[in-house]
Amino acid sequence: MATKLPETGLSRDEIINHLTDLKKDDIKWAEGRTPMFIFKADTELSKLTQEAFNLYFNENALGAHRAYKSIRQMEDDIVAIGLDLFNAPAGGQGYFTTGGTESIMCAVKTAKTWARDKRGDPKFHGNIVAAETAHPAFRKSCDLMDIEIRKYPVKDFRADPAALEAAIDENTFMIIGSAPCFPYGVVDPIEELSEVALRHDLWLHVDACVGGYMLPFAEELGQKIPVWDFRAPGVASISADLHKFGYAPKPASTVFFRSQEHAKHLIFFYNEWPSGLYATATVVGTRPGGGVAGAWATLHALGHEGYLDVTRRLLDLIARYKKGIEEIPGLKVIDDPQLAIIAFTSDEVDLLQVGSHMPKRGWLPSFLQEPKGMHLMLSLIHEQACDKWLEDLRWAVEEQRAAAPGSEKKVDVVY
Ligand SMILES: Cc1ncc(COP(=O)(O)O)c(C=O)c1O
Structure with a gap:
């Protein structure tokens, strides 16, 4: 196949045959041959969510507030379901994002702005303290936002509140817990991290990108799950991926905040250009409407x-x-x-x-x-x-x- 733009477009059959051929050496994921990247509950569910996705194939969720009330409604429903599942107090807030990395970026951005406001210092950068098992998305966020990230070793594969406390200094504004962490699959002692957060007035983010939409059900089924969500009073925000164990089609994640007071630091408002007020709660601008519809369909079908x-x-x-x-x-x-x-x-x-x-x-x-x-x-x-x-x-x-x-x-x- 040519490596520059073809002079004339290829036919439908040429395109589909080429893509089918291109795929043939990929890992046989449908046979369960990759130990990651793919999350599936049921074939019928996948067909349904694909249909829902296709119904919104062309819509852009960036326009949810002005053009597509239906997308806004679905996002509100999805957020309400998450707030309920994660035991958020009244007034909790949440947003639909394109993935765990974006949800984490949103949380870091919000915590940083919260810390700047609290300190009255619009140039404050500070540091975040996280166990070595925290997902690389935190490091990526810190690199992008010019924040120092301090890592400390785990104890029994989990975040160690004592080591965490030792790593904190006067410039620390955020600490991280995972539910569970990717490398070992264990849930950090969130209640103890919450005590540290409250004692030092820090923002505690729980990364439940993997566990969010599984933990409430595992707990109900009697698994030994430590308290990991908003029931721990120091938890300020939670990231939870719908496109992992929520079984929704990609891209779909959520980020939640304990209160409006926390969430307000996320929103980006900009009016200093010819086109008028531009406001988003997400890192990205244009987002696929199909992701929102697919997630809504999955939650309601299951x-x-x-x-x-x-x-x-x-x-x-x-x-x-x-x-x-x-x-x-x-x-x-x-x-x-x-x-x-x-x-x-x-x-x-x-x-x-x-x-x-x-x-x-x-x-x-x-x-x-x-x-x-x-x-x-x-x-x-x-x-x-x-x-x-x-x-x-x-x-x-x-x-x-x-x-x-x-x-x-x-x-x-x-x-
Ligand atoms: C614990 C944890 N957090 C965050 C992420 C990032 O999610 P995404 O790949 O959707 O950006 C992952 C991905 O596996 C993860 O395991």
């Missing part, structure tokens, strides 16, 4: 019972994977996975080498560099893959045990 059912099945699946991993001699699951992430290590075999055998059998491996290990973020798409993946993992471990000493290859540990 409902409370649907989410409970999907979560129950997913927790059973996690238990199956966990048991299977632990039955392979030498492998150890990290902590006690309560949600959708399983991380595992080994004192006997190098799991980076083990993981690098997996593509030979059609699997995309996901790694951990600290401690050396492997990682899975599972949804129901992985139900069909469980037995085969475990069989091939066992094979990969045996391959590695049988490998000649010194035959190790360099493995790039990439997300």
